[in-house]
Amino acid sequence: MRDTLRRTLALGTGIVAVLAAFAGHATAAPPPPDAGTPTPMVVGGTQAAKGEFPWMVRLSMGCGGAMLTEQLVLTAAHCVSRTGNNTSITATYGVVDLQDTSRVTRTSTYVHRSPTYDTATGGDWAIIKLGSPITGAALLPIATTAAYNTGVFTVAGWGATREGGGQSRYLLKANVDYIDDTTCKNSDPYYADLIPAAELCAGKLAGGVDTCQGDSGGPMFRRDNNGAWVQVGIVSHGNGCARPDNPGVYTEVSTFAAAINQAAANLGGTPQPPGKVFENLDDVAIPDAGVAVYSNVTVTGVTGNAPSTLKVGVDIKHSYSGDLVIDLVAPDGSTYRLKSSSSSSTPNVVTTYTVNASSEVANGTWRLKVQDVYSQDTGYVDAWRLTF
Numbered sequence: 001m002r003d004t005l006r007r008t009l010a011l012g013t014g015i016v017a018v019l020a021a022f023a024g025h026a027t028a029a030p031p032p033p034d035a036g037t038p039t040p041m042v043v044g045g046t047q048a049a050k051g052e053f054p055w056m057v058r059l060s061m062g063c064g065g066a067m068l069t070e071q072l073v074l075t076a077a078h079c080v081s082r083t084g085n086n087t088s089i090t091a092t093y094g095v096v097d098l099q100d101t102s103r104v105t106r107t108s109t110y111v112h113r114s115p116t117y118d119t120a121t122g123g124d125w126a127i128i129k130l131g132s133p134i135t136g137a138a139l140l141p142i143a144t145t146a147a148y149n150t151g152v153f154t155v156a157g158w159g160a161t162r163e164g165g166g167q168s169r170y171l172l173k174a175n176v177d178y179i180d181d182t183t184c185k186n187s188d189p190y191y192a193d194l195i196p197a198a199e200l201c202a203g204k205l206a207g208g209v210d211t212c213q214g215d216s217g218g219p220m221f222r223r224d225n226n227g228a229w230v231q232v233g234i235v236s237h238g239n240g241c242a243r244p245d246n247p248g249v250y251t252e253v254s255t256f257a258a259a260i261n262q263a264a265a266n267l268g269g270t271p272q273p274p275g276k277v278f279e280n281l282d283d284v285a286i287p288d289a290g291v292a293v294y295s296n297v298t299v300t301g302v303t304g305n306a307p308s309t310l311k312v313g314v315d316i317k318h319s320y321s322g323d324l325v326i327d328l329v330a331p332d333g334s335t336y337r338l339k340s341s342s343s344s345s346t347p348n349v350v351t352t353y354t355v356n357a358s359s360e361v362a363n364g365t366w367r368l369k370v371q372d373v374y375s376q377d378t379g380y381v382d383a384w385r386l387t388f
């Protein structure tokens with residue numbers, strides 16, 4: 001067993017490895033969109049797995065966004081017209097396939113557009129208030145310091161899969177590199193008026209991988225030093241898509257974090273800070289109609305009790321999810337049922353459960369208990385994680 005506080009994986013190839021571990025075996029993935037073109041997806045990306053980036057939102061005006069609170073979506077200012085009441089936007093949450101009938105939708109009631117957008121200060125960000133909260137929604141915390149404005153970032157969206165191309169039905173993802181302001185400014189005349197404090201460049205100088213039209217407003221994110229995803233950018237603009245020496249330009253979220261948090265508070269929400277992630281990436285086979293198997297995660301360095309909203313991310317590959325009974329076992333042996341058996345023939349369990357574990361001391365060894373209670377199908381625990 002290897003219990004990893006993700007600290008050790010947060011840099012360099014760790015991000016790629018972690019993504020692969022969580023999304024690697026997409027047995028039920030639909031065919032890639034635009035499959036006939038040489039560079040499909042975001043541009044140069046691949047399909048995201050359902051549950052992989054659970055806070056992603058598609059907005060009906062053709063933009064992306066990320067859940068900032070259960071009722072607020074962070075997007076780009078250039079995706080909205082102005083601050084004020086607005087009931088014209090539909091937000092779609094909880095799916096990678098926009099036609100998946102399990103999608104959750106909400107209609108907007110209000111838009112707050114950054115007051116410094118289109119000024120010399122810059123600030124291509126906006127917050128959309130939904131008509132009602134998406135209770136239990138996964139949230140993407142924003143970076144409040146510049147410390148994470150470096151390294152490898154992940155981008156995701158339903159935007160064009162090549163410059164001038166159509167939108168994607170499926171959520172696509174790609175990794176892009178941080179590009180410093182000087183390199184970015186000098187990369188092409190288009191970037192000469194970059195606003196260094198307000199904009200963050202990322203992409204591949206060789207070309208081929210980038211966000212594109214329709215990805216705007218969506219998040220650019222990476223792991224922080226505790227293994228949690230944090231949003232460092234908002235898809236803003238670029239010269240074409242995925243051209244060599246033409247990076248993507250992203251709103252520098254850390255610069256505007258205080259303003260975003262203030263605006264959220266005024267709209268009745270409190271964005272959550274990033275948590276501490278503890279995970280186990282080792283595969284554990286699940287015997288057919290057999291004994292329960294366990295995968296351990298040891299939590300250290302967390303003060304006091306677990307939260308009432310303990311997040312339990314589960315990635316189980318199995319040919320018949322209804323066969324599975326899944327429990328979380330606290331260090332003292334208390335058991336929390338995450339999932340009962342059912343008749344569902346859907347493969348795999350890739351999701352995040354929220355557990356009220358406030359009566360449990362956080363530190364200690366937590367176990368994921370998985371049992372296959374019906375015959376014929378098998379699988380394995382691919383990974384699981386606790387976020388405190």
Ligand code: ARG
Pocket residue numbers: 159210211212213214215216217235236237238239240241242247248249
């Ligand atoms: N402004 C575009 C939109 O509305 C985003 C373009 C991003 N371009 C890029 N090359 N990264 O979707």
